[in-house]
Amino acid sequence: MRQIFGKAFLFLLMILSTHASAAAADPIQLPPLKPGHLRPLVAIVADNSGTETTDLVVPYGILKAANVADVVIVSSKAGTVSLMPALAIEPDITMKAFDKTHPEGADLVIVPAMHDNRSEVVIRWVLEQAKKGAFVSAICEGAWIAARAGLLEGRNATTHWYAFDKMAGKFPQTRWVRDQRYIVDHNVMTTTGVTASIPASLALVEAIAGHAKAKTTANQFGFVDWDATHDSAPFHLTARRIGLVIANYLSFWEHETLSIPVTNGFDEIALALSADAWSRTYRSQAIATSRENFIISRHGLMLVPNKTKDVGDGRSSWYEADILASSLGVTLVKIAERYGQETADLVALQLEYSATE
Structure with a gap:
């Protein structure tokens, strides 16, 4: 009798599991x-x-x-x-x-x-x-x-x-x-x-x-597909990752402001992904800069930039024109070159980004 109930229970779980997968898809x-x-x-x-x-x-x-x-x-x-x-x-x-x-x-x-x-x-x-x-x-x-x-x-x-x-x-x-x-x-x-x-x-x-x-x-x-498949397992906090956040945050003498000059017609997706990623290192803050009060993206987004005259002499200034939105991987490589692979991995963790997806 117990075996019958056990099999029935497993069968029910299979049905529920199938239902959940179907609903998810x-x-x-x-x-x-x-x-x-x-x-x-x-x-x-x-x-x-x-x-x-x-x-x-x-x-x-x-x-x-x-x-x-x-x-x-x-x-x-x-x-x-x-x-x-x-x-x-x-x-x-x-x-x-x-x-x-x-x-x-x-x-x-x-x-x-x-x-x-x-x-x-x-x-x-x-x-x-x-x-x-x-x-x-x-x-x-x-x-x-x-x-x-x-x-x-x-x-x-x-x-x-x-x-x-x-x-x-x-x-x-x-x-x-x-x-x-x-x-x-x-x-x-x-x-x-x-x-x-x-x-x-x-x-x-x-x-x-x-x-x-x-x-x-x-x-x-530059995107390949938009499949919903995702491996959630790698995305979690560890003591080492928490330690890196604290270390980067407390190293205030190494913090940087990254100035991204923008002009009308800029790629809003490339700017968003780049600025988002660089601003999650706990070492740097990205800002968009212009002499104008407003800058319009290629698809009509109205950006409010920091005025160029208000930007101090930060330790670095960079800009990449016409980069593809899928260049987040390239941005992470540059973050790794500047702050180390662990910091790049920390940024990817926050964005829940996997290079294989």
């Missing part, structure tokens, strides 16, 4: 376009007090380059949006103005990680957009916003490795899944760490305009 099915929309209206949410650099800029750049949707950056209030760990931008519209202009809501809402993931303004706005039928894509720790809006209850989901266990404990009604770069469950997408914004964005392009368009867009940026 759900294709993206975007809702029908809202009345008056000729193509999808995509709202990328930004909280002015701090929104993750790559989580916001990569979806913006990829969707804009694909030219398959109308993309706007929607901020919690008027004024400059501080990106973290680097850069600053001007949003396209505030939430209040967006609601007035588009009472029907967006077709797709992208939620990056935010400094204040308890913002009632942001959580309420995302929830209202979901109630209006929007597909919600929560990038990295943007999952906090989606979860607090109640959008992940009873769903399969994932998030950045650093927040995974915390979120699993806080939201036990969500089925938390590892080893997937991004997961789609009905009308909600969640992703792992920062660089998962790349395959997730290409998957959205495919959902909107088909595989061929997504492939063309991927090739444009």
